[in-house]
Amino acid sequence: MIEFRPADPSDAEGMAEVQNAIYRAGLRSKPVDVALIRERYLAVEHTVACTVAEQDGRVVGFQSLKRAWPDNPYNVPVGWGIIGTHIHPDAGRSGIGRRLFAISLSAARAAGLRHIDAAIGANSAPALAYYSAMGFIPYREGDGVIPHRFDL
Numbered sequence: 001m002i003e004f005r006p007a008d009p010s011d012a013e014g015m016a017e018v019q020n021a022i023y024r025a026g027l028r029s030k031p032v033d034v035a036l037i038r039e040r041y042l043a044v045e046h047t048v049a050c051t052v053a054e055q056d057g058r059v060v061g062f063q064s065l066k067r068a069w070p071d072n073p074y075n076v077p078v079g080w081g082i083i084g085t086h087i088h089p090d091a092g093r094s095g096i097g098r099r100l101f102a103i104s105l106s107a108a109r110a111a112g113l114r115h116i117d118a119a120i121g122a123n124s125a126p127a128l129a130y131y132s133a134m135g136f137i138p139y140r141e142g143d144g145v146i147p148h149r150f151d152l
Helices: 009-024 034-042 096-110 125-134
Strands: 002-006 047-055 058-067 081-087 115-121 145-151
Touching (some): 002 096, 009 047, 009 058, 034 058, 047 096, 058 096, 081 125, 096 125, 115 125
Antiparallel strands (some): 047 058, 115 145
């Protein structure tokens, strides 16, 4: 059984392992460390929601939704949402992403977001398929990524 709950600082190692497993599978450009996870996903600034999927006490996926801030590294307009989805390759295609997005979508609506951006690696077929299935559409050029948007 998979449980979904808000991420907390004790999840940092498990979240890093998810991203590093994605890296080892060739679907991420570089590995991460726990400090980066804490800074990027667990610091509360700009966070709308960060949800983990846990199975048997192990983080198998997570999704982060932030409100875009001035001069963000993704060039997303201020006030839009910025979403990132990370599913351990061993847990892919099990509905985790769909359930995480339902939680994030609810949080986006509650926060008054009107658009969500997902910067998807151009070589990540699983991520491109996932975001397309969630209703995201490509909307601008990117450098090595294909930015997609979802309109609420």
